[in-house]
Amino acid sequence: MSVVRLALTQTPWTGDKESMIALHEEYTRQAAAQGAQIIGFQELFYGPYFGITQDPKYYAYAESVPGPTVDRFAALAKELGIVMVLPVYEEDQPGVLYNTAAVIDADGSYLGKYRKHHIPHLPKFWEKFYFRPGNLGYPVFETAVGTIGVNICYDRHFPEGWRNLGLAGAEIVFNPNATAPGISNKLWEIEQPAAAIANGYFVAANNRVGLEDNEYGDEAVNFYGSSYVVGPDGNVVGDVASSSEAGVIIRDVDLGAIREVRERWQFFRDRRPDAYGPIVAP
Numbered sequence: 001m002s003v004v005r006l007a008l009t010q011t012p013w014t015g016d017k018e019s020m021i022a023l024h025e026e027y028t029r030q031a032a033a034q035g036a037q038i039i040g041f042q043e044l045f046y047g048p049y050f051g052i053t054q055d056p057k058y059y060a061y062a063e064s065v066p067g068p069t070v071d072r073f074a075a076l077a078k079e080l081g082i083v084m085v086l087p088v089y090e091e092d093q094p095g096v097l098y099n100t101a102a103v104i105d106a107d108g109s110y111l112g113k114y115r116k117h118h119i120p121h122l123p124k125f126w127e128k129f130y131f132r133p134g135n136l137g138y139p140v141f142e143t144a145v146g147t148i149g150v151n152i153c154y155d156r157h158f159p160e161g162w163r164n165l166g167l168a169g170a171e172i173v174f175n176p177n178a179t180a181p182g183i184s185n186k187l188w189e190i191e192q193p194a195a196a197i198a199n200g201y202f203v204a205a206n207n208r209v210g211l212e213d214n215e216y217g218d219e220a221v222n223f224y225g226s227s228y229v230v231g232p233d234g235n236v237v238g239d240v241a242s243s244s245e246a247g248v249i250i251r252d253v254d255l256g257a258i259r260e261v262r263e264r265w266q267f268f269r270d271r272r273p274d275a276y277g278p279i280v281a282p
Contacts (some may be wrong), residue, residue, distance in 0.1 A: 012210030062091035078108025138164035166199030200260035
């Protein structure tokens with residue numbers, strides 16, 4: 001399969017978990033009706049972005065992976081014949097919690113999960129209160145549409161993760177986010193195209209959108225959406241999504257471009273891992 005139709009969601013917090021899940025079920029049906037073969041949801045998709053504050057009540061959003069939400073969407077994936085990337089709050093055991101993404105194949109089978117490696121801890125992004133650093137490496141998943149990797153939000157600032165996914169054979173890397181305005185706007189424009197170029201694959205990056213003041217009042221962050229897909233040549237596929245409107249975006253990616261670009265830019269051939277020792281020194 002060369003051309004893959006993929007979908008990304010960007011939406012604000014509805015106010016409760018069940019309506020958030022139902023909304024994403026509807027987004028998935030809309031995407032499948034438009035021919036999408038794979039869909040990726042935003043970071044921690046079924047809850048608010050609770051890193052705004054440090055409150056143990058949000059531990060209640062954590063669940064096992066696989067577990068009830070993954071099982072629910074696995075049934076939908078099988079019904080619609082669509083691959084899914086599901087970013088959820090994972091409880092491995094009481095008090096052992098991760099920012100995780102599960103990957104479901106088009107036949108509804110659970111393929112595995114990625115746990116976010118890099119955990120920020122700064123005002124309105126108090127994630128170390130909620131998550132341990134990931135410990136499952138940088139897996140790739142052989143799906144019905146190709147080889148998929150995941151890199152979650154803050155991970156995108158660290159080039160080593162992107163490279164690990166490229167070396168493991170990823171063709172599309174999904175990058176779900178909860179990214180707020182400020183200095184991140186310029187990074188949002190640069191980092192994913194740079195990663196796509198350096199590693200010769202597609203990056204599908206989506207972000208929450210809107211003000212979650214129904215949960216946090218005056219403390220709420222106004223997420224800026226602007227989800228997009230970028231190819232191995234660094235060019236955005238189609239348009240960048242709205243900075244203010246919720247919805248699902250659909251883009252077609254031609255995986256054949258990976259070979260074309262890599263044969264033109266021989267970055268993998270010309271790598272010098274023997275010279276890179278200092279970058280992994282503690």
